[in-house]
Amino acid sequence: MMYEGRRRNRGRKKKRRKGKEFMDAALDAFIRDQALGKWREVDGLVGGANIDWEQAVGSSADFPEKGPYHPLWRRWWQERVMDQMGGTEKHLMALIEEAVRGAVLEERQERKDRHDALLEDSASYKKFISRAMEQLLFESSGEIEDFE
Numbered sequence: 001m002m003y004e005g006r007r008r009n010r011g012r013k014k015k016r017r018k019g020k021e022f023m024d025a026a027l028d029a030f031i032r033d034q035a036l037g038k039w040r041e042v043d044g045l046v047g048g049a050n051i052d053w054e055q056a057v058g059s060s061a062d063f064p065e066k067g068p069y070h071p072l073w074r075r076w077w078q079e080r081v082m083d084q085m086g087g088t089e090k091h092l093m094a095l096i097e098e099a100v101r102g103a104v105l106e107e108r109q110e111r112k113d114r115h116d117a118l119l120e121d122s123a124s125y126k127k128f129i130s131r132a133m134e135q136l137l138f139e140s141s142g143e144i145e146d147f148e
Contacts, residue, residue: 023120030128031104035097042092053089057082065124069107076103 038060045056061082063073080099085092108119119125 026129026132027104027120029132030125031101032097033128034104034124035093035100038096038100039093042096046089053092054085057085057092066107069103069110072106072110073103076100076106 042053042056042060045051045059046053049056049059051059061074061077063070063077066073076099080102081092081095084095104119111117111119
């Protein structure tokens with residue numbers, strides 16, 4: 001009897017671990033998506049507004065969509081992108097991704113500290129997950145049809 005209880009608990013632990021792995025992967029993908037969005041914004045300013053990379057990075061330093069968390073996003077952008085860029089676009093995507101990762105993780109912690117809604121409950125995160133799931137289902141639909 002004791003043996004059966006252990007086996008049941010192992011199954012629960014395994015499910016929790018897989019759920020955590022999914023959430024970690026989803027968070028990493030969200031961070032990458034946010035970074036790519038910011039990269040596209042900067043790149044669009046360079047191409048569309050005909051300004052240099054440094055000016056485009058400076059113009060992209062505001063984050064009004066982040067609400068009360070925009071100051072921390074702006075600080076991460078300043079420290080990790082603007083201060084590290086050195087006037088060239090070389091490694092810019094890596095700098096942007098580093099800034100976004102730091103800002104997302106700090107925002108998550110600050111939300112917990114303030115007892116605000118979790119980042120995972122925000123509209124932008126839910127929209128990202130929905131879009132990713134739609135894409136995943138679309139890509140796998142051909143494979144599903146092949147089994148029939």
